[in-house]
Amino acid sequence: MTSYTKRCCRCLERKPRSEFYTSSRPSSDGLLGHCKECDKAQKRSRxxxxxxxxxxxxxxxxRDEIIASKREYALRPEVQARERDLNWMRAFVFRMGFERRIDEWDEFQPYDLRMSRDGEWLQEQTR
Structure with missing residues (x-):
């Protein structure tokens, strides 16, 4: 019969299995040896x-793995498109003399809005 409780190795209390985080390392039950409360207490004290x-x-x-991972991520088409659009937006804001925050970029949708030659925003028809 399986046990639905487990004893914490730090506070020595018996707690339900839901009070333990899962372990990424091999273990007999797939859970960490200490409970969530003890884990949080340790992280706060560190x-x-x-x-x-x-x-x-x-x-x-x-280091090498991290750099390779970042390079691989930067070469993804959607990341390159976003970077290209961010660079365009920064240049546009600089040229127009606006003092807008680039953080508002998420609200800006570069594929739906286009600027005409006279500076007006046009709504592009969806295909």
Whole structure:
């Protein structure tokens, strides 16, 4: 018969299995040894400096893989199209002298709106 509870290795309390995160490493039940509460408490107590140092160590250990992954992502057609459109928008804002925030780009839809020669926005018909 399977047990629906598990004992936390840190607080030593018996808790339902839903109170444990799943483990990415092989384990007998597929769950971490400590409960979610203990995991959150540990993360809160760990200083930000240690997190940054751990991140740096991970980057140094996997630098080539990270760079290759970023390169592969940048070569995706949808990413290149977005970057091209962002560059166009930045140049447009600069040329027109607007002081708009580029963060509002998500609201701007470059494929639906086109600018005519006299500076008016035209709604492009959908095909």
């Amino acid at each position: 200083p930000e400096q240690q997190r940054r140092e751990a991140s740096r160590r991970r980057y140094k250990a996997h």
